[in-house]
Amino acid sequence: MRFGGTTALSGVDLAVARGERVAVVGASGAGKSTLLGVLDGSVTPTAGEVRVHGVDPTSLRGRELRRLRGRTGSVRQSLDLPGQLRVVHNVNAGRLGSWSAARAAWSLVRPQGTAEVGAALHRLGLADRMYERTDRLSGGQRQRVAVARVLLQRPELVLADEPASALDPALADTVLAVLGELAAERGGALVACLHDPALALRHCDRVVGLDSGRVVLDAPADSLTATALERFYGVTR
Ligand SMILES: Nc1ncnc2c1ncn2[C@@H]1O[C@H](COP(=O)(O)OP(=O)(O)OP(=O)(O)O)[C@@H](O)[C@H]1O
Numbered sequence: 001m002r003f004g005g006t007t008a009l010s011g012v013d014l015a016v017a018r019g020e021r022v023a024v025v026g027a028s029g030a031g032k033s034t035l036l037g038v039l040d041g042s043v044t045p046t047a048g049e050v051r052v053h054g055v056d057p058t059s060l061r062g063r064e065l066r067r068l069r070g071r072t073g074s075v076r077q078s079l080d081l082p083g084q085l086r087v088v089h090n091v092n093a094g095r096l097g098s099w100s101a102a103r104a105a106w107s108l109v110r111p112q113g114t115a116e117v118g119a120a121l122h123r124l125g126l127a128d129r130m131y132e133r134t135d136r137l138s139g140g141q142r143q144r145v146a147v148a149r150v151l152l153q154r155p156e157l158v159l160a161d162e163p164a165s166a167l168d169p170a171l172a173d174t175v176l177a178v179l180g181e182l183a184a185e186r187g188g189a190l191v192a193c194l195h196d197p198a199l200a201l202r203h204c205d206r207v208v209g210l211d212s213g214r215v216v217l218d219a220p221a222d223s224l225t226a227t228a229l230e231r232f233y234g235v236t237r
């Protein structure tokens with residue numbers, strides 16, 4: 001995968017099976033977000049082949065492509081949360097794909113499905129923030145709103161790009177546990193970029209290490225130690 005003169009990913013051969021929780025680790029610029037972008041379809045690889053849910057996304061158009069994309073849910077590094085919207089609307093955005101246009105429009109006037117939104121926010125320690133403007137929240141609170149949105153989407157493949165980077169250790173554990181349960185609920189998989197090796201080992205079954213766009217490690221989590229990962233990648237907590 002090249003961006004102009006930069007090779008972001010090279011020779012990556014990776015298969016993620018249902019039921020797996022995969023941590024992607026590596027230094028800044030190693031290609032972690034690019035890898036997730038290739039999986040969620042926001043980045044089209046300049047070479048090579050990608051199959052998501054067994055299908056090549058470039059072979060699909062229109063409704064079929066939207067349906068395939070709906071089976072993958074992302075918590076992006078940039079979060080992509082319109083700040084002027086109230087939390088409830090950003091969380092409900094996760095299920096717009098399953099709502100009619102009329103229901104989606106009406107929900108902006110009178111929020112729909114607030115019981116599910118409230119339950120998701122409660123799991124993430126944000127129960128009292130449902131009607132707050134999103135741009136009034138702290139970075140860690142916004143990160144959890146993005147997690148709540150993917151909870152309501154209920155995808156099979158959950159992609160999370162440093163979903164706990166702004167959270168204290170207890171909340172980081174909560175978020176990773178919730179994302180793992182979400183993937184398991186639909187018999188799917190979790191792929192999470194994590195820069196905290198201990199968190200990766202606690203919540204994932206497999207660790208993939210990237211260095212300058214190449215896979216330099218692909219091992220079961222129980223065969224690794226946090227110290228070994230830290231030293232090897234120069235990743236900092
Ligand atoms: N849209 C883009 N245009 C140009 N170059 C890009 C683009 N996206 C990523 N790159 C380059 O690709 C390389 C990998 O970037 P990527 O965002 O995947 O790294 P990362 O491992 O996620 O880093 P970080 O830990 O800082 O988030 C970097 O050298 C980056 O500059």
Ligand SMILES: [Mg+2]
Pocket residue numbers: 032033034077161
């Ligand atoms: Mg990144």
